[in-house]
Amino acid sequence: MTDTKSQVRSYVVDNFLMGRRASDLADDTPFLARGILDSTGFLELIGFLEERFGITVEDDEMIPENLNTLNAIEAYLARKKVSAACPSECRK
Numbered sequence: 001m002t003d004t005k006s007q008v009r010s011y012v013v014d015n016f017l018m019g020r021r022a023s024d025l026a027d028d029t030p031f032l033a034r035g036i037l038d039s040t041g042f043l044e045l046i047g048f049l050e051e052r053f054g055i056t057v058e059d060d061e062m063i064p065e066n067l068n069t070l071n072a073i074e075a076y077l078a079r080k081k082v083s084a085a086c087p088s089e090c091r092k
Helices: 003-017 039-053 070-085
Strands: none
Touching: 003 039, 003 070, 039 070
16 A cells, blocks of 8 residues: 555544444545545545645546545546646646
């Protein structure tokens, strides 16, 4: 498990599982379908990601494909890191 995924897992467990075991949260557990996060929870998660990882989650990036599982968040943050390191001109 990456450090990124570990940090996000800890945040979700500490703030949203409320009495559930951390083992209930697999890397591909969908937050919405399992009732782990609701719309307010997603906003809190986004705030955490922005603060912790120094990114800005754009409105069009607030989609389940980016934020609904630990695996999705890890991949999203990796893409954001590459994007920040390489301006659009170098990705052509």
